Amino acid sequence: MKMKRKGITVYKNIAGNEWNEDTFKSIQYRTTDNFTKCAIAGVSKVLIEVDASKIDKNYLGVLVATSTGAYHSIQNVYSDYLQLGFRKINPSLFPNIMMSTVLSWCTRQSGAHGNSTTLLVSQKQEKEQIYEYLSMQLDSGRCNYMIAVYLNDQADGYCIWTEREETAIQRGDHIKIYF
Secondary structure, X not given: OOOOOOEEEEEEEEOOOOOOHHHOOHHHHHHOXXXXXXXXXXXXXXXXXXXXXXXXXXXXXXXXXXXXXXXXXXXXXHHHHHHHOHHHOOHHHOHHHXXXXXXXXXXHHHOOOOOEEEEXXXXXXXXXXXXXXXXXXXXXXXXXXXXXXXXXXXXXXXXXXXXXXXXXXXXXXXXXXXX
């Protein structure tokens, strides 16, 4: 896959314990799973890094990617059901069954109005598959900026900010890594 000078990117590692408790109201904090909290923490870190006040949110898209799909999560729910019984299981703690919940939190946090979707990727090639999707969105002109969040089943991962080179120069941002 050849992607020379199509855009720029910021790469941030995120860990499962990095969320900010002030982001959530008390009821939300108790019912939101670590997977979602970690995704929101990654989006917040990236938006601080790139100065979100200069971004047109109508052209901002969000991608939430994971290599842990619903099948894996349903196996976890079922094994907990067998061990604990049905009264001890909170389905909201298994977000991979409904990735749109994580996506909606990320789009709300970022204020994105562009193309946003979820993506199940291969664990061995997740970066290539994520960059391929981001590149498609930028090349087609659907988005000028993209935030990609990748999380595994331990709620660790990374967050990627990608934007067109022209928009970065217009914003006065010349640092980042070309891809």
